[in-house]
Amino acid sequence: MQKWWESTKAGLLTTSSKKNYDMRTVDITPLEQRKLTFDTHSLVQDLENHGFNKAQAETIVLSLIILSNVSLDTIYKEMVTQAQQEITVQQLMAHLDSIRKDMVILEKSEFANLRAENEKMKIELDQIKQQLLLETTRSRANNKLDINLERSRVTDLFTDQERKLMEATTEFNKRDTHIKNIISQTSNKIDIEIASLKTLMESNKLETIRYLAASVFTCLAIALGFYRFWK
Template sequence: MGWRRCPAFSVSASSFHYDQRKEFSSSEHKKLYFDTHALVRLLEENGFTTQQSEIIVSALVKIINSNMEVVYKDMVTKMQQEISLQQIMSHIASVKKDMIILEKSEFSALRTENEKIKIELQQLKKQLHDEIVKLRADNKLGFNLEKSRVKEMYAENERRLLEIRSEIVELHAQQDRGLTQTNRKIDTEVAGLRTMLESHKLDTIKYLAGSVFTCLTIALGFYRLWI
């Protein structure tokens, strides 16, 4: 029997009768109930023959089964969902427990490391404080030694200056004494020379006077002889 085109029609929910239902499924646990007899009668009422209606319904059943297979591939049952949920919750609890243990161990390790760093910082701070105290003591000692050395140098310079001043004063005194002695000696020698000159002058005068008297005596003698 050939196919013939049927006019447009609308289907309402009241036109279906579920006295005869055909079961189709994608698996043993997934079943879909479909009233094929009501659909065949609906097609016959709209101009299709019984054979055409059965072929159309059979094709629809195959198409629906194929689509349901595709849909059911991504679907799970409530029991499987609960099992998966329990597995996920168990895994989450295990991960949470591991995270808590890891967090505690990491926190303990971190606290131990912090305590170690704190102790090292305290030791470093103490060493730094000791070095600063030692450096200050060394600087203070060096400053005091340098101050003492400067004072000693100043005292030594003052002593040397006093000695030089004393030597200069002594030298001046010696020079003054030498000059005084020289002046006295010169004065004494000058006085002696003056005395000697006076004596020689007196002797010369005496000699000249004697010579004059002698000459006069001789002259008088010659004069008397001539007269």
């Protein structure tokens, strides 16, 4: 708006410097053709009735006429006729129309420049929008690819961990089975040893009983022999 006002102001100054109003002289009525606004003869008689002689009264009236003419000349110089006023108004209207046309031309030119700048800015904004859309699409595609790669890596890692867990579980089951077999074999050996010990203990028990019985019978036989011998 400031730029438009400066250009408008420059146009107005240029127009006002190029065009000048027509200066017309004012047609003032000559002194001999003017009509006085008072009766000079009655004024002279009135002055004579108040003690002035005829020469003094005529001199006073002449002075009043001169003052009236000077006042009228001053007023006439500052006034214009209706025809001159209409001509001046027409000149002013023509000048205002010229200024209005210049303002319309400047306004249209300024609006055309603004419209061109707006179109240029719109094109630039569309280009920026397309570039941002392209960058967004590219970034989204890259992010999607990274997410897929990360998902594949996590899936592979999970599969590897699951495989290792299965291998560890299988190894644990094998070792558990082996340990159970060892424990079972050891238990069987212990049972066999216990059974052998029980058998041995039973055998030793029978031998001991037999030995004790033989010893008892031997002692009884000896005692019986001593008894018979002493008897």
